[in-house]
Amino acid sequence: MKKLSAILALLFFSGCATPVTHIDTNNDKGKAVMGLDYRDFQTAAGEAVSSMLQSGAVAKPGGGRYVLAISRIVNDTMQRIDTDQLVKKIRVDLLQSGKVVVTTAVGLTGPEDPMAMKSRQLRQSAEFNQSTVAGTGQMIAPDLSLSGKLLQRNIRVSSGTQQVEYYFQLTLTDISTGLALWEGESFIGKRGSSKSVSW
Amino acid sequence: MIKKTPVIFLLLLLVLGGCGSSKLNDRRASIIDGSIKGKIVLQELSSLISSDGLMSVQVTGKNTTGKYRLLEYRMEWFGMDGMLVPTVMTRWVKFPAFEKSSFSFRAVAPKAAVKDFRVIIRKAQQ
Numbered sequence: 001m002k003k004l005s006a007i008l009a010l011l012f013f014s015g016c017a018t019p020v021t022h023i024d025t026n027n028d029k030g031k032a033v034m035g036l037d038y039r040d041f042q043t044a045a046g047e048a049v050s051s052m053l054q055s056g057a058v059a060k061p062g063g064g065r066y067v068l069a070i071s072r073i074v075n076d077t078m079q080r081i082d083t084d085q086l087v088k089k090i091r092v093d094l095l096q097s098g099k100v101v102v103t104t105a106v107g108l109t110g111p112e113d114p115m116a117m118k119s120r121q122l123r124q125s126a127e128f129n130q131s132t133v134a135g136t137g138q139m140i141a142p143d144l145s146l147s148g149k150l151l152q153r154n155i156r157v158s159s160g161t162q163q164v165e166y167y168f169q170l171t172l173t174d175i176s177t178g179l180a181l182w183e184g185e186s187f188i189g190k191r192g193s194s195k196s197v198s199w
Numbered sequence: 200m201i202k203k204t205p206v207i208f209l210l211l212l213l214v215l216g217g218c219g220s221s222k223l224n225d226r227r228a229s230i231i232d233g234s235i236k237g238k239i240v241l242q243e244l245s246s247l248i249s250s251d252g253l254m255s256v257q258v259t260g261k262n263t264t265g266k267y268r269l270l271e272y273r274m275e276w277f278g279m280d281g282m283l284v285p286t287v288m289t290r291w292v293k294f295p296a297f298e299k300s301s302f303s304f305r306a307v308a309p310k311a312a313v314k315d316f317r318v319i320i321r322k323a324q325q
Contacts, residue, residue: 027291027324029324042287042290043290043292045287046287046288046290046292049286049287049288049309050288050306050307053253053307053308053309054255054305054307056249056250056251059250059251089287090287092287093286093287093288093309096284096285096286096309096310097253097309097310097311098310098311098312099251
């Protein structure tokens with residue numbers, strides 16, 4: 001009797017379980033969520049890159065490529081977000097545009113990739129062919145800096161409905177002058193049950 | 200009666216020709232959603248190369264119905280070799296088509312090496 005109950009329970013629960021499926025990112029018909037998901041980051045990144053390219057802000061006079069450093073991107077939402085989810089997409093497309101190259105040797109809290117500096121310590125080592133070690137004065141300083149902020153506002157529409165507003169604000173600054181060459185804001189608004197959590 | 204036939208034929212040709220001229224016939228732009236075909240018509244497709252070498256494309260169309268519709272487009276870019284250029288800008292982008300009004304949207308190529316494009320339009324999915 002116990003075995004039969006166990007089998008029945010197993011069948012019952014396995015029948016209820018939602019099957020795991022891969023997301024078709026090109027045609028995702030999944031319902032929107034109150035929080036931020038990959039579609040929102042794609043939208044914000046796509047809008048930012050498109051706006052930057054259309055504005056001509058990353059077109060270097062006389063040709064060539066700008067060197068871009070990633071500055072502070074503040075997450076001022078109620079969600080735990082790695083802002084690289086946004087910035088990486090922008091970086092990839094800007095690099096592929098042939099108009100911008102990103103430095104990983106300069107960052108607000110130290111270099112993103114410390115290996116460029118670390119490998120210079122090999123200058124002291126007799127074990128390394130010194131002609132293969134990076135020389136002095138070869139690193140390129142950044143021309144531009146990308147900074148920004150992600151904001152969230154929660155608004156109660158009615159007793160059962162809430163509105164969540166997300167703002168992706170980005171600024172491209174000319175480091176030599178301190179002037180903002182480009183600024184962009186993407187807005188993503190969602191309205192749904194106040195029982196849904198947006199954090 | 201015999202004389203009238205060519206006149207009717209000519210009138211028919213003019214009417215149909217007039218309708219046809221407002222519709223765009225370009226392999227690079229298409230409406231893939233059967234539910235809006237005929238209701239949403241594409242009228243113009245213009246592209247230009249900016250001074251920094253990037254192709255810009257503007258699509259113009261019209262919502263012929265008396266109902267507001269939220270549509271979305273997806274733009275794909277192709278390089279000189281005809282190969283698809285992957286970019287975060289290739290995604291479904293929503294745009295409004297107000298009742299009995301024209302609409303336009305503009306897109307910029309992700310790199311200077313882009314030589315061709317394809318745009319597909321459908322009703323917004325959510």
